[in-house]
Structures are given as structure tokens and as C-alpha cells.
Amino acid sequence: ALDHTPSITPDSSIDLGSIIESQIPLPIARVESLKLAEILAEKYHGLGLRCTIISDADLAAERPPVRLSSIRITERNFEFIDFNARSVTEIPFAELALVVTGRLSQTRTEMLEKRRRKAETKVIDETATSADESVLDIYTRSDRVGYRVYLAGFDFSCLGDRKGLLAGENMRRLAALLLDSAANALLIDSYPKVRHLLAGIWEVESRTDPQGLKRSGFGKVEFGKVETSSNLQQFNKFSRMQWHLL
Numbered sequence: 001a002l003d004h005t006p007s008i009t010p011d012s013s014i015d016l017g018s019i020i021e022s023q024i025p026l027p028i029a030r031v032e033s034l035k036l037a038e039i040l041a042e043k044y045h046g047l048g049l050r051c052t053i054i055s056d057a058d059l060a061a062e063r064p065p066v067r068l069s070s071i072r073i074t075e076r077n078f079e080f081i082d083f084n085a086r087s088v089t090e091i092p093f094a095e096l097a098l099v100v101t102g103r104l105s106q107t108r109t110e111m112l113e114k115r116r117r118k119a120e121t122k123v124i125d126e127t128a129t130s131a132d133e134s135v136l137d138i139y140t141r142s143d144r145v146g147y148r149v150y151l152a153g154f155d156f157s158c159l160g161d162r163k164g165l166l167a168g169e170n171m172r173r174l175a176a177l178l179l180d181s182a183a184n185a186l187l188i189d190s191y192p193k194v195r196h197l198l199a200g201i202w203e204v205e206s207r208t209d210p211q212g213l214k215r216s217g218f219g220k221v222e223f224g225k226v227e228t229s230s231n232l233q234q235f236n237k238f239s240r241m242q243w244h245l246l
Contacts, residue, residue: 027201070154080147105231114223
């Protein structure tokens with residue numbers, strides 16, 4: 001998949017050999033114009049690779065999937081219950097096209113810095129936390145936005161006797177249950193295996209937020225800041241790409 005939005009120079013930081021070896025459709029370039037994307041696609045076609053051009057507008061990573069609170073299964077349909085609106089959307093079994101599993105990871109580091117003259121900065125305190133959560137995206141044949149199941153806040157009672165004690169296992173069983181009912185749907189579970197190969201195209205988002213002056217002890221005031229990173233946008237793009245490649 002080639003993405004024609006401004007970013008890195010084509011072929012830089014891309015492990016093309018590992019991408020080909022993975023046998024999994026992955027982005028191999030992100031360039032600044034459709035014309036250049038077409039030229040690169042033709043070049044890679046000449047090397048025996050089948051390429052698809054997908055834009056950031058197509059991926060719409062900033063638009064979140066509809067979060068689900070539960071799923072009901074009737075004789076012919078899935079019933080998706082919106083986590084926020086509590087509305088119900090009926091999806092015929094034959095309309096379910098794709099299930100994509102992945103993990104969302106976020107880190108947060110809080111720091112206190114001692115700043116003195118001559119631009120000298122010393123970290124005097126640091127606290128790091130991390131969170132990791134399984135997610136499951138569901139797409140119909142006509143909707144590229146999709147639906148998302150988070151472990152937190154989802155009612156797994158649709159599993160019936162299949163429901164286990166471990167939330168992670170229930171997520172895998174939910175994917176299997178959906179595919180049992182929708183025989184023509186595909187499962188994509190490769191994100192954890194190929195995540196490191198995406199970094200050259202879709203970097204993990206990171207940011208630093210200053211916290212101003214903060215007390216570090218009795219009578220002491222230092223500068224605080226928070227550094228965070230998240231793979232949310234990266235996974236959103238990977239997940240949506242799978243729908244466009246159907």
C-alpha cells in the first residue's frame with residue numbers, strides 16, 4: 001500500500017526485505033503527491049510487487065470507530081449496541097467483511113527538572129507508567145469507519161457458554177464467534193507481528209507537555225513536564241488499510 005500524503009522520503013527507513021518476507025500487505029512508501037505515488041507503484045510493479053495507492057483521507061485515522069458496549073446475535077443479524085448513544089445497528093451476517101485485532105499501547109512519563117543558568121538541565125525525579133489493551137475492529141462491506149470493541153466497558157455475555165474468566169481470552173473468542181456467523185468475513189490478526197515494520201511509515205505519536213513550576217520538596221520548586229506516546233493513530237491506519245485492501 002502506498003500513501004500519497006507528505007512525510008518521509010520514499011524508501012528511507014523502510015525494511016523492504018522484511019516486509020516482503022512477512023507475506024502481509026504493508027505500507028512501503030509515503031510520498032507528497034499522487035503522481036509520485038503512481039510512479040513508485042509502477043516501479044514496484046516492475047519488481048513483481050502488487051501495489052495499491054491509499055491516501056490519508058481514505059484512512060481517516062482521526063475519525064474513531066464506533067465504540068460498542070455489547071453485541072447481540074439473532075437468527076440472521078448482528079445487533080451492535082453503541083457505547084455512547086446506546087443505539088442499535090442491525091448488520092446482516094453476509095454484510096460483515098472484516099475483523100481486525102490489535103493492541104493499543106500508551107506510555108506516560110512525568111519528570112521534574114532542575115534548571116539553572118547556562119542552559120543546564122538535570123532530571124531530579126521521574127515516574128513512568130504504561131498501559132496496554134487489546135482491541136477488536138469490525139468492518140462491514142460498505143462502511144470504512146467500522147466498529148471497535150475495547151476490553152473495558154464491553155459486555156461479553158454474547159459469548160454464552162464460551163465466556164471465560166480472562167478478558168484477553170474473551171476477545172479472541174468474540175472474534176471466533178463473529179467469524180462463525182459470518183462465514184465470508186476475514187480475520188486480520190497480524191498487527192503485533194508487523195508493528196515494528198510500520199514505524200518507518202506511520203510513527204508512534206509522541207508529545208511533551210510542560211507542567212510549569214511544581215513543588216519537589218519542602219521549600220523547593222522545580223520545572224515539571226509530561227512525555228506521552230501512543231500507537232492509536234498507527235493502529236487506526238493499519239486497521240483501515242485492511243478494509244481498503246479487501
